[in-house]
Amino acid sequence: MTTFSLDRIFSILAGFMDQYAVLPVLYHFHWMEWDDLAFNWCLVCVYGLFAVIATYAICWPLEHWRPIEHWPDQKAVLTDVFYTLLNRVGIIPVITFLLFYQVQTFCSGWLVDRGFIPPTLDTVVPFLFGHPFVTFWVYALILDFADYWRHRLSHSFRAWYALHALHHAQRQMSFWSDDRNHFFDDVISFLWFFTIGLLIGIPPLQFPLLILLLRFIESLSHANIRLNFGPLEWLIVSPRFHRLHHALRAAGRNSCNYAGVFSLWDVIFRTADFSPVYLPTGDARAPEALATGSYLQQQICGAKMFVKALFAPRKKKATV
Amino acid sequence: MITRRLALATPFALYATQACGAAAPPICMVMNSAGANISVIDMTTRQIIATEPALREPSHWALTPDRQTLYICDASGNAVFAFDPRTGAPKGRHRIADPYQLGYSPDQNYLVVNALRLNHVDVYDATTLSLVKRFHAGRMPSHLDFSPDSRWCFSSQQQSNTLFSFDMASMTPRWTVPVGHTPAGVLWLNGKLIVCIMGENGIAEIDPLDGHITRRQQTGPGAHNVFLDEKNRILYISNRGPGDTSLTALDPVTLEIRRRYAIPGGPDDIAIAPDGKIWIALRFAEQVAILDPVTGDYDTIDVGRSPHGIYLSTCLTQKGQVTAERLR
Numbered sequence: 120m121t122t123f124s125l126d127r128i129f130s131i132l133a134g135f136m137d138q139y140a141v142l143p144v145l146y147h148f149h150w151m152e153w154d155d156l157a158f159n160w161c162l163v164c165v166y167g168l169f170a171v172i173a174t175y176a177i178c179w180p181l182e183h184w185r186p187i188e189h190w191p192d193q194k195a196v197l198t199d200v201f202y203t204l205l206n207r208v209g210i211i212p213v214i215t216f217l218l219f220y221q222v223q224t225f226c227s228g229w230l231v232d233r234g235f236i237p238p239t240l241d242t243v244v245p246f247l248f249g250h251p252f253v254t255f256w257v258y259a260l261i262l263d264f265a266d267y268w269r270h271r272l273s274h275s276f277r278a279w280y281a282l283h284a285l286h287h288a289q290r291q292m293s294f295w296s297d298d299r300n301h302f303f304d305d306v307i308s309f310l311w312f313f314t315i316g317l318l319i320g321i322p323p324l325q326f327p328l329l330i331l332l333l334r335f336i337e338s339l340s341h342a343n344i345r346l347n348f349g350p351l352e353w354l355i356v357s358p359r360f361h362r363l364h365h366a367l368r369a370a371g372r373n374s375c376n377y378a379g380v381f382s383l384w385d386v387i388f389r390t391a392d393f394s395p396v397y398l399p400t401g402d403a404r405a406p407e408a409l410a411t412g413s414y415l416q417q418q419i420c421g422a423k424m425f426v427k428a429l430f431a432p433r434k435k436k437a438t439v
Numbered sequence: 440m441i442t443r444r445l446a447l448a449t450p451f452a453l454y455a456t457q458a459c460g461a462a463a464p465p466i467c468m469v470m471n472s473a474g475a476n477i478s479v480i481d482m483t484t485r486q487i488i489a490t491e492p493a494l495r496e497p498s499h500w501a502l503t504p505d506r507q508t509l510y511i512c513d514a515s516g517n518a519v520f521a522f523d524p525r526t527g528a529p530k531g532r533h534r535i536a537d538p539y540q541l542g543y544s545p546d547q548n549y550l551v552v553n554a555l556r557l558n559h560v561d562v563y564d565a566t567t568l569s570l571v572k573r574f575h576a577g578r579m580p581s582h583l584d585f586s587p588d589s590r591w592c593f594s595s596q597q598q599s600n601t602l603f604s605f606d607m608a609s610m611t612p613r614w615t616v617p618v619g620h621t622p623a624g625v626l627w628l629n630g631k632l633i634v635c636i637m638g639e640n641g642i643a644e645i646d647p648l649d650g651h652i653t654r655r656q657q658t659g660p661g662a663h664n665v666f667l668d669e670k671n672r673i674l675y676i677s678n679r680g681p682g683d684t685s686l687t688a689l690d691p692v693t694l695e696i697r698r699r700y701a702i703p704g705g706p707d708d709i710a711i712a713p714d715g716k717i718w719i720a721l722r723f724a725e726q727v728a729i730l731d732p733v734t735g736d737y738d739t740i741d742v743g744r745s746p747h748g749i750y751l752s753t754c755l756t757q758k759g760q761v762t763a764e765r766l767r
Contacts, residue, residue, distance in 0.1 A: 134723030142681035151621035151637045152597040228557040231536040236517045249492045
């Protein structure tokens with residue numbers, strides 16, 4: 120007997136994609152040894168596709184219902200759509216998955232050969248084992264905490280912010296803008312989370328709907344919507360809260376509201392700004408190509424800014 | 440997914456019944472690799488009575504020689520989970536590096552573990568589970584089997600396209616031979632070895648003395664694992680390649696195909712019940728199929744994500760050494 124929950128439909132779609140699209144390629148090139156993992160790659164792509172569709176279905180009507188800004192043309196938004204598809208459905212999640220798998224395997228093998236079996240969070244904290252729902256939220260909190268500091272540090276170093284400026288340059292910020300990042304900025308994020316993954320174990324993949332919920336909150340927080348969460352804003356990042364982070368006045372090193380999902384990190388570390396305003400977004404110092412250029416133009420411009428910032432002489436602080 | 444136990448009252452009642460000495464109903468345990476859990480099914484009612492958590496990726500199983508413990512591998516969780524083989528009640532876990540596939544030597548002295556991700560074949564003392572020997576034999580060690588006299592062990596190396604053999608007495612390598620693209624299931628049969636070759640769409644028969652291939656037989660795309668029925672009359676090969684997935688029944692002596700069952704959904708491991716029905720884990724369909732090999736009809740039970748290994752407690756009533764692939 121077959122039942123059809125949403126989660127089950129995802130798996131069936133992933134199985135179909137695996138069997139009729141991915142496995143034929145693997146078999147053609149004699150890469151069958153990856154067939155066990157291929158199903159997981161397909162799941163990642165199916166979840167990503169669903170996330171895009173669900174985000175669009177919810178955020179698009181909201182952006183039309185209560186927009187903060189009206190834009191005469193939305194060419195710049197189209198580039199963000201490309202970023203989103205590339206990052207959530209396309210080849211990047213698979214490459215990330217593969218890369219993480221290979222490097223993690225190498226590191227684990229190195230440790231095991233020296234008599235040490237790497238732990239996971241749910242083996243170090245015995246209470247968590249057998250409580251998958253709690254485990255998921257502990258992982259979510261740890262990863263979001265790590266992301267808070269990654270994000271805050273990306274605003275603290277000149278060269279790093281030169282890469283991150285691509286994310287901030289968007290003046291037409293919409294729910295598509297979440298994945299708008301420089302490739303090298305994504306690489307740094309990958310390495311950052313890879314290190315965390317090694318320390319606490321790779322989070323289980325068995326909570327796709329919850330992972331999608333967290334990704335949805337991140338997309339929603341970028342949306343062009345006049346929306347706040349009231350008192351809940353102290354816990355969860357709202358569009359208004361995150362817009363303050365993207366505000367023109369907050370671009371660069373003196374920003375606020377760095378959290379991705381849980382705003383409580385900004386509260387704890389005193390970087391929260393709950394001002395009840397919806398400010399224009401963008402980075403006034405960023406070149407125009409970074410704001411309205413094509414994907415490639417943005418990437419090249421970001422790389423040039425990074426190199427320039429990396430080798431620029433440090434400015435001396437004025438003494439009074 | 441989030442609900443650990445689908446029916447809380449039933450499993451506790453079930454375990455309690457077992458503790459009081461009453462006969463437990465026969466169970467099926469299904470290792471859901473991508474779901475990080477194990478479905479426990481009442482074989483009589485065909486209902487899931489419990490869903491036991493694993494850490495990351497449960498795959499295969501082995502029964503301890505005294506039949507008191509069922510070990511289930513969790514490769515990326517670096518653990519082997521212990522269960523009561525009659526009731527499915529959890530009994531704890533052991534830290535073991537990357538256990539993907541495992542098996543006890545017929546003399547019951549050693550537990551051999553294929554560490555697929557980390558590229559080693561590990562030999563543990565069967566009693567203490569302490570590491571005796573580690574072989575770096577190739578890339579992606581997949582499945583394994585032994586000679587009946589426990590002299591030799593054989594392990595397929597998926598990414599190296601080889602079969603590796605080592606001597607159990609001296610713990611030294613014997614030979615490594617190329618057998619075809621992506622070898623997987625391995626089974627000792629009538630003085631030879633049967634190895635499933637996924638990329639060659641069939642099986643190879645191999646001489647265990649020197650590793651040379653004596654015969655080949657096409658069974659279907661992605662020939663993955665091999666099983667022998669308890670009366671040694673039928674050899675089953677699960678084929679889970681792209682598109683067309685199936686279970687092929689062969690004559691174990693002539694290797695001629697007797698019947699081919701089209702089973703959509705990617706059949707992986709199988710287990711044969713006393714009534715002759717074949718329980719099949721369907722990787723892509725999140726289901727277990729229960730096939731009547733006489734009629735070719737089958738029913739399905741929904742389980743977790745990417746069901747992989749499958750165990751039936753009815754094997755405990757059989758004589759001989761029970762392994763996932765055969766009754767020895």
